Amino acid sequence: MGFDTLQDKLVHSLRKVQGKSQLREQNMEDTLKEIRVDFLEADVNYTVVKDFLNRVKEASLGQDVLNAVDPGQLLVKIVHDELINLLGSDETELKLKASGLSSIMVVGLQGTGKTTHVAKIAKLLKEKQHKKVLMVALDTIRMAAVDQLVTLGEMIDVDVFHEDIAKGTLTIAQDALAYAQREAYDVVLFDTAGRLHIDNELMDELFKLKEMIVPDEILLTVDAMTGQDIVNVAKTFHDLLNVSGLIVTKFDGDSKGGGVLSVKAMTGVPIKFTGVGEKVDDLEAFHPDRLAQRILGMGDVVSFVEKAQEQFDEKEAERSAKRFMSGKFTMDDLLKQLEATQKMGPIASLMKMIPGMGDMAKQIENTDADKQLVKVKAIIQSMTKEEREDPSIMRNSHKRRIAQGSGTSINDVNRLINQYDRMKKMMKQMSSLRGGGFGGLFG
Numbered sequence: 299m300g301f302d303t304l305q306d307k308l309v310h311s312l313r314k315v316q317g318k319s320q321l322r323e324q325n326m327e328d329t330l331k332e333i334r335v336d337f338l339e340a341d342v343n344y345t346v347v348k349d350f351l352n353r354v355k356e357a358s359l360g361q362d363v364l365n366a367v368d369p370g371q372l373l374v375k376i377v378h379d380e381l382i383n384l385l386g387s388d389e390t391e392l393k394l395k396a397s398g399l400s401s402i403m404v405v406g407l408q409g410t411g412k413t414t415h416v417a418k419i420a421k422l423l424k425e426k427q428h429k430k431v432l433m434v435a436l437d438t439i440r441m442a443a444v445d446q447l448v449t450l451g452e453m454i455d456v457d458v459f460h461e462d463i464a465k466g467t468l469t470i471a472q473d474a475l476a477y478a479q480r481e482a483y484d485v486v487l488f489d490t491a492g493r494l495h496i497d498n499e500l501m502d503e504l505f506k507l508k509e510m511i512v513p514d515e516i517l518l519t520v521d522a523m524t525g526q527d528i529v530n531v532a533k534t535f536h537d538l539l540n541v542s543g544l545i546v547t548k549f550d551g552d553s554k555g556g557g558v559l560s561v562k563a564m565t566g567v568p569i570k571f572t573g574v575g576e577k578v579d580d581l582e583a584f585h586p587d588r589l590a591q592r593i594l595g596m597g598d599v600v601s602f603v604e605k606a607q608e609q610f611d612e613k614e615a616e617r618s619a620k621r622f623m624s625g626k627f628t629m630d631d632l633l634k635q636l637e638a639t640q641k642m643g644p645i646a647s648l649m650k651m652i653p654g655m656g657d658m659a660k661q662i663e664n665t666d667a668d669k670q671l672v673k674v675k676a677i678i679q680s681m682t683k684e685e686r687e688d689p690s691i692m693r694n695s696h697k698r699r700i701a702q703g704s705g706t707s708i709n710d711v712n713r714l715i716n717q718y719d720r721m722k723k724m725m726k727q728m729s730s731l732r733g734g735g736f737g738g739l740f741g
Contacts, residue, residue, distance in 0.1 A: 301555040301593050307336040309595040312377065315370035326363065326373065330355065333377070341525050341556025346384070346563045353380050378590050385586035386562040390543070390570045392423075392515055399478055400485045401511050404545070405504055405535060406519035408492040411547040413443055415519055415573055416489040417450035418581035419545075424456055429484040434474040435460035436467050436507070439491040447489055454578055457483075467491065471507060488513070496534050508539055517570065519545045520561070528557035532565045543570035546584075550574040629686035629718065633678045636671055676704035677714050689715050 311332035315325060330351055337347040357376045363369045394400040402419070406412045416433055423429040433451055435458060437443035444460050451458035459474045471488060478486040490507060493500045508516065518541045520528045528546070535541050546558055549572035562568055569584040678686065680703035685692055692700075697711045704711075 301340075301558075301589075304336060304340040304555055305593050305595055307339070308333065308377075308593060311336055312370075312374050312594070315373055326358065326369075329373070337556070337559070339554075340559070341554040343526065343529065343556070343560040343564060346560045349563070350380060350384055353383070374594065378594055381590035381593060382586045384559060384563055385589055386568040387586055390568050390584050390586075392570065393542070394429075394485060394514055399475075399483060400515075401475070401488065401513045402485065402515045402517060403488045403490060403504075403508065403511060403513040403539075404517050404519065405490050405539065405541075406492050406545075407496070407531065408440060408494050410492070410519040410521045411573055412492055412519045413437065413446050413489050414450065414576070414578075415545050415547060415571070415581065416447065416487050417454055417456070418573065418578055419517075419571070420451075420456045420485075420487055421454040421578050422581060423485055424454070430482070431456050432474070432478050432481075432483045432486045433458045434471065434486060434488045436471055436488050437491040438463040438467055438470075439493070443489065443491075450578065459486075467503060468506060468510060471511060475511065496531070501534075501538050504535075505538055515542045516540065517543050517545050518567070519547055520557075522546050522548045522555070522558055522572075525554060525557045526560065528561050529564045532561050532567055536565050536567050541567050543568055545569075545571045545573065547573035549582075550580075627722070629678050629681060629689060632718065632721075633675060633686075636675055636678075673704070673706055673710065674714055677701075677706055677711055680704040689718060 311329055315329050333354075334347055334351055337350070338344065354376055357380065358373060361372060361376065363372050363376070392402070404412055404416050404419070420431045420433050424431050433447055433456055435444040435447045437447075444463070448458050448460065459477055461470045461473060463470075465473075467490075474486060474488070488507070488511065490504060491500065516539050518532060518535050520531055522528070524531075532541065532544060544561065544567055546569055549558075558569070572582050572584050574580045574582055677700060680700045681689075685696060685700075692715070694708070697708050701708045701711050
């Protein structure tokens with residue numbers, strides 16, 4: 299995440315006052331000065347930083363932080379609440395019609411991932427909100443844009459409307475709306491043309507499109523890696539189109555994060571989505587409170603649980619839990635758990651969502667934990683059905699074949715089998731401590 303450096307500095311600055319039974323005015327002033335430097339080094343707009351710290355100071359005086367039972371903790375809470383206000387505490391969900399056809403224009407400069415994110419939103423609306431979605435190819439400038447949207451449509455099983463670009467953008471959009479009404483679609487997503495820079499021709503075309511489509515949402519894609527330029531781009535588009543929300547792409551990159559922290563305060567436009575990877579699943583709804591917690595090193599348990607729920611089938615999880623606790627699970631069960639965990643994302647990223655695990659996440663980032671997962675999967679997948687069911691039947695010749703098939707060594711195979719055996723023994727011990735039952739835990 300682009301806020302890792304800011305997180306480290308803010309946590310360090312606030313740690314100095316946490317746990318103190320008393321907090322002097324000079325100590326608090328010093329802490330606020332450190333926070334100011336932390337924000338400015340993260341490329342947050344100067345005016346935004348100044349206003350933010352003034353609000354923190356006012357809230358601190360209003361709640362009498364210096365005389366509080368735990369002044370350091372109260373100061374952290376005030377910083378947390380003001381971070382949420384800075385990021386936009388208002389509703390960030392898409393505002394679609396309860397019935398009938400809703401329309402969304404997606405606009406932005408070339409290179410910000412506009413077309414890809416049209417598909418990401420379409421997939422989200424289809425799978426999470428069960429909408430019948432139509433994507434419309436209106437980018438007649440970038441030659442590959444239409445083909446790219448068609449390919450993405452096939453990938454996510456969402457229809458794509460496109461016509462000969464010679465008909466012109468407005469005509470194609472008009473035809474698409476008529477088609478969407480006729481075929482009873484719920485949502486139509488317009489992938490509009492972009493440029494490498496803002497120009498009058500681009501903005502004029504987008505304004506005419508807006509006037510004709512009258513969209514329910516106008517979403518602007520901005521690249522998190524461009525820093526403060528996010529604010530400039532958002533201002534220009536918002537002044538002309540009255541943009542309703544931002545999609546911040548490359549949110550998982552190594553940007554300083556200052557532009558993201560500044561944009562809502564400077565433009566009034568809320569962030570609605572963040573792109574956290576190149577796959578069509580790599581889109582997250584934006585939650586200011588969750589990001590504020592992560593910036594302050596508090597983790598993000600809600601997002602962690604949501605990711606787990608998406609990847610683990612409830613009945614399968616219950617069945618696996620029973621088998622694990624009884625010590626009867628097989629290598630196949632282990633493989634299923636590994637695959638589900640892997641789908642949730644990189645291990646280090648998952649660890650950052652768990653409160654207090656940030657330091658361990660950094661240690662894992664410096665190791666090859668994800669590669670180890672891939673290696674273990676390859677070993678299990680190279681086993682026969684009988685070997686997965688009962689690894690004790692394996693002899694050296696079996697292990698040699700498995701090592702060759704998985705591109706690993708016999709030592710790697712032995713290590714996995716030993717770990718598997720230890721897991722089974724540990725689970726049996728836990729089961730016996732429970733008296734052989736589950737106390738209604740699994741129904």
